[in-house]
Amino acid sequence: MVRTRSSQIKASIIVPTYKENENLRSLTKRLFQAIASSSYSHWVELIVVDDNSNDGSAETVAELQKEGYNVRIVVRTTERGLSSAVVRGFQESQGEYLVCMDADLQVCQPLFFPVFLHLKNGVDWSQHPPECIPALLALLDDSSFVQATRYHPSSRTNENWPLYRKIISEGARVLARPLTSVSDPMSGLFGIKKEYFLKAKDMNPLGFKIALDLLVKSNIPFRAIAEFPFDFGVRQEGESKLTGKVMLRYLEQLAELYFWKFGYSLILFLLVILVLVMFLLAKIAGFM
Numbered sequence: 287m288v289r290t291r292s293s294q295i296k297a298s299i300i301v302p303t304y305k306e307n308e309n310l311r312s313l314t315k316r317l318f319q320a321i322a323s324s325s326y327s328h329w330v331e332l333i334v335v336d337d338n339s340n341d342g343s344a345e346t347v348a349e350l351q352k353e354g355y356n357v358r359i360v361v362r363t364t365e366r367g368l369s370s371a372v373v374r375g376f377q378e379s380q381g382e383y384l385v386c387m388d389a390d391l392q393v394c395q396p397l398f399f400p401v402f403l404h405l406k407n408g409v410d411w412s413q414h415p416p417e418c419i420p421a422l423l424a425l426l427d428d429s430s431f432v433q434a435t436r437y438h439p440s441s442r443t444n445e446n447w448p449l450y451r452k453i454i455s456e457g458a459r460v461l462a463r464p465l466t467s468v469s470d471p472m473s474g475l476f477g478i479k480k481e482y483f484l485k486a487k488d489m490n491p492l493g494f495k496i497a498l499d500l501l502v503k504s505n506i507p508f509r510a511i512a513e514f515p516f517d518f519g520v521r522q523e524g525e526s527k528l529t530g531k532v533m534l535r536y537l538e539q540l541a542e543l544y545f546w547k548f549g550y551s552l553i554l555f556l557l558v559i560l561v562l563v564m565f566l567l568a569k570i571a572g573f574m
């Protein structure tokens with residue numbers, strides 16, 4: 287187990303949580319075990335940002351602290367939401383490298399680095415494995431943003447991930463295409479250098495897609511972005527919080543980002559083109 291020298295934190299791992307108590311112990315142990323053998327062994331802190339789950343998460347973190355893990359929990363009682371929780375964690379962080387990761391331990395398999403597989407029931411699908419964090423941190427040495435992607439030719443998605451989730455994910459990705467050329471801005475596993483987080487202007491963290499917000503608003507040059515292939519599994523314990531409301535929030539977020547990036551004139555121009563195309567189609571179809 288790793289005892290971190292908290293005065294010298296280099297990387298902060300931020301985990302937003304809502305009712306994830308059953309995953310916290312395993313997540314913390316696996317993370318610190320993974321970094322123990324890396325060059326970051328004494329320089330990592332784990333910050334859990336919990337939205338008042340009241341499920342024993344705070345107690346679990348207190349126990350883990352007693353055991354010597356450099357983990358702390360921020361419990362929010364007046365705010366709710368994945369993205370704003372991540373922003374809060376970033377604000378609380380001491381590290382120069384910031385990583386965001388889900389608590390439910392999804393599969394991640396770095397391409398150019400040793401592959402770590404957590405074997406469960408003999409199947410080589412684990413979840414966002416903390417084992418890939420050292421590789422992700424290593425990529426941040428030479429990049430300003432590292433995005434874990436499910437859409438690299440070498441990435442795989444677990445066959446148990448429901449078809450409707452695949453369709454939603456693909457649709458969400460297409461809609462974000464004009465905003466960023468990153469292949470999977472939807473992924474909840476990414477790293478950013480703190481200086482770029484601090485540069486991000488007008489952050490309005492709605493819903494789930496905090497990486498997309500940061501990619502658009504921090505003005506990171508494309509060449510400073512690295513992609514990190516990973517295999518996407520199903521969650522280990524508990525339930526997904528991706529609801530219809532979260533999807534609506536995403537559309538709201540997209541509208542805000544489109545306006546932010548392109549301004550009203552381009553949106554107006556596209557609307558005019560759309561009306562013209564519809565007019566033309568109606569004419570061809572003989573309605574006019």
Ligand SMILES: Nc1nc2c(ncn2[C@@H]2O[C@H](COP(=O)(O)OP(=O)(O)O[C@H]3O[C@H](CO)[C@@H](O)[C@H](O)[C@@H]3O)[C@@H](O)[C@H]2O)c(=O)[nH]1
Pocket residue numbers: 301302303304305306335336337366367368371387388389390472473474475494495521525526527528
């Ligand atoms: N603090 C806080 N945390 C939250 C909230 N809602 C969800 N979380 C936490 O955010 C993480 C992701 O939530 P899931 O419920 O596991 O989401 P998902 O459906 O698996 O979607 C995730 O994976 C997608 C694909 O990579 C991502 O697109 C999405 O952003 C998210 O990371 C989990 O650690 C969960 O506890 C909230 O309102 N508040």
Ligand SMILES: [Mg+2]
Pocket residue numbers: 388390392521526
């Ligand atoms: Mg999940």
